[in-house]
Amino acid sequence: MLVLRPGRERSxxxxxxxxxxxxxxxxxxxPGTGDTVAIVDADGAWRATAAYxxxxxxxxxVWSFAAGATxxxxxxxxxxxxxxxxxxxxxDARHTAARLVHGExxxxxxxxxxxxxxxxxxxxxxxxxxxxxxxxxxxLAAAPGVRCVYERSDADVRALEGLPPRTGPLAxxxxxxxxxxxxxxxxxxxxxxxxxxxxxxDQRENRRLVRDLARGRRTLNVFCYTGGFTLAALAxxxxxxxxxxxxxxxxALARENLARNPALPAAAAAWVEADAFADLRRLRNEGAxxxxxxxxxxxxxxxxxxxxxxxxxxxxxxxxxxxxxxPGGLLLTFSCxxxxxxxxxxxxxxxxxxxxxxxxxxxxxxxATADHPVALAFPEGEYLKGLVIRKV
Ligand code: SAH
Numbered sequence: 001m002l003v004l005r006p007g008r009e010r011s012x013x014x015x016x017x018x019x020x021x022x023x024x025x026x027x028x029x030x031p032g033t034g035d036t037v038a039i040v041d042a043d044g045a046w047r048a049t050a051a052y053x054x055x056x057x058x059x060x061x062v063w064s065f066a067a068g069a070t071x072x073x074x075x076x077x078x079x080x081x082x083x084x085x086x087x088x089x090x091x092d093a094r095h096t097a098a099r100l101v102h103g104e105x106x107x108x109x110x111x112x113x114x115x116x117x118x119x120x121x122x123x124x125x126x127x128x129x130x131x132x133x134x135x136x137x138x139x140l141a142a143a144p145g146v147r148c149v150y151e152r153s154d155a156d157v158r159a160l161e162g163l164p165p166r167t168g169p170l171a172x173x174x175x176x177x178x179x180x181x182x183x184x185x186x187x188x189x190x191x192x193x194x195x196x197x198x199x200x201x202d203q204r205e206n207r208r209l210v211r212d213l214a215r216g217r218r219t220l221n222v223f224c225y226t227g228g229f230t231l232a233a234l235a236x237x238x239x240x241x242x243x244x245x246x247x248x249x250x251x252a253l254a255r256e257n258l259a260r261n262p263a264l265p266a267a268a269a270a271w272v273e274a275d276a277f278a279d280l281r282r283l284r285n286e287g288a289x290x291x292x293x294x295x296x297x298x299x300x301x302x303x304x305x306x307x308x309x310x311x312x313x314x315x316x317x318x319x320x321x322x323x324x325x326x327p328g329g330l331l332l333t334f335s336c337x338x339x340x341x342x343x344x345x346x347x348x349x350x351x352x353x354x355x356x357x358x359x360x361x362x363x364x365x366x367x368a369t370a371d372h373p374v375a376l377a378f379p380e381g382e383y384l385k386g387l388v389i390r391k392v
Contacts, residue, residue, distance in 0.1 A: 001037055002027055002037050003042065004024060005023055005025045005042055008022075008042075009041035011034070012039065012376070017107075017109055018062070019060040020059060021057050021088050023059075023108055023133060032052070032054075033127045034127040035051070035131070037051075039060060048064065049069045050062045051071075051109065051131065052127065055160075056160055061110060064126065076392075077142075078140035080100075083105070084101070084143050085112065091115070094182075094184045095204075096117050096180045097181075099201045100115050104375055108164070111124060111125070116180050117179060117180055118145055119175065120143070121151075121191045122137065124151070130153075137170045138171075149170040150192075151164040151168055152191060153165060154197065154242065167192075182228075182267065183207065183208055184235075188253060194253075200296075201372075205369045206384075207228050207232040208232070209240025211235050213236065213332075214237060214238040217292040218292070219238040219240065219242070219294070220242050220243075220321075220324065221295070222280065222295050223245060223276055223298065225245060225247075226256070227243065227258060229294045230243045230254060233294075234265060234266060234269060237290075238292070240270070242290075244276050245273065245276075246276065249275050252330050278298060283358075284324060289325070289326040293329070293330070298336075299336050300335075302337065304339040307340055310337055314345070318333055318353075319352040322358045322381070323358075325358070325391045326391070327391055327392065331360075332386060332389075333386065335385050353389070364388040365386070366385070372386065
């Protein structure tokens with residue numbers, strides 16, 4: 001049992017699922033890593049049932065706010081089934097991939113499960129998720145049409161929980177090629193060596209947006225990874241697409257993905273293996289201009305502690321992008337940093353526009369979507385914040 005300090009039950013009362021170490025007055029009993037603990041407030045009133053994580057600053061993550069909840073296989077199975085059922089409408093003949101489990105936002109803290117065709121890639125990123133791995137795998141493997149569950153629990157955040165990285169098959173056998181369709185476009189996903197689970201499913205609606213905006217536009221896709229926005233822009237009739245990434249492997253798969261879609265004009269695509277910051281400067285020095293720029297960088301600020309350095313990186317890259325934009329051009333700019341909130345991100349981009357000498361309008365703010373819901377009481381986490389900017 002965890003007893004909270006006086007007044008520290010407030011965020012739990014608002015259904016925020018984390019208990020930080022500083023909020024804990026004392027631990028009664030001797031719970032181990034991942035064990036289920038009751039959380040009570042300073043008056044002894046029961047607050048939640050949570051997973052204990054002694055190594056982490058996030059000392060406990062709530063499984064349930066319901067009085068008397070029991071955490072067992074059936075509980076995990078119920079939560080996975082509910083999450084998977086909510087995403088079922090996202091899957092059809094044109095879309096064979098979707099995130100099934102969104103961690104805290106699906107009441108499964110630290111659990112991410114991405115479905116790619118008949119394969120599910122699982123990330124157990126917290127002590128509680130680690131503890132219930134077998135139940136998670138059983139529940140995911142039982143979802144209709146799933147043949148394989150593969151683990152990619154090798155994200156850095158595992159270290160904060162005192163957990164070693166773990167990868168490999170958990171149920172069934174990984175097919176030799178994991179192929180998906182998104183919006184009718186074919187991609188190969190690499191769950192073994194790709195980033196995170198292999199594909200950035202949280203960008204699905206934004207790839208659709210790029211497809212809708214791209215017609216006739218000279219497009220620049222910075223941090224292109226395996227070509228998601230590039231192929232979307234080409235499908236939308238972009239005049240040409242230049243794509244930059246520093247990873248040769250990502251670019252090789254991006255080219256392969258383009259080749260998998262013979263209806264798309266491969267000749268309109270240029271691929272650049274380079275550091276984005278240096279290459280944007282090169283393009284600027286060459287006087288290049290674009291009508292549509294997509295900026296989807298890696299997480300510069302995993303936590304608030306990295307916010308200042310990350311803010312400079314976001315500002316730099318947005319400044320360079322805005323300089324490359326022709327008047328009337330559009331910038332889709334994203335941050336997936338947990339340490340940079342939506343308001344701060346907007347201020348950083350506004351500062352970049354000012355320094356670029358550009359007048360700019362926000363046409364849309366991008367955030368939680370049906371593909372990537374965020375619990376109302378849980379604004380933290382690596383959810384995507386985005387802006388569509390028009391250079392005046
Ligand atoms: N937009 C992509 C996801 C981007 S992930 C999509 O929709 O699929 C971030 C990418 O940035 C990775 O592919 C990584 O290789 C690349 N990257 C990281 N640092 C970089 C740098 N300094 N310059 C160029 N690319 C970089």
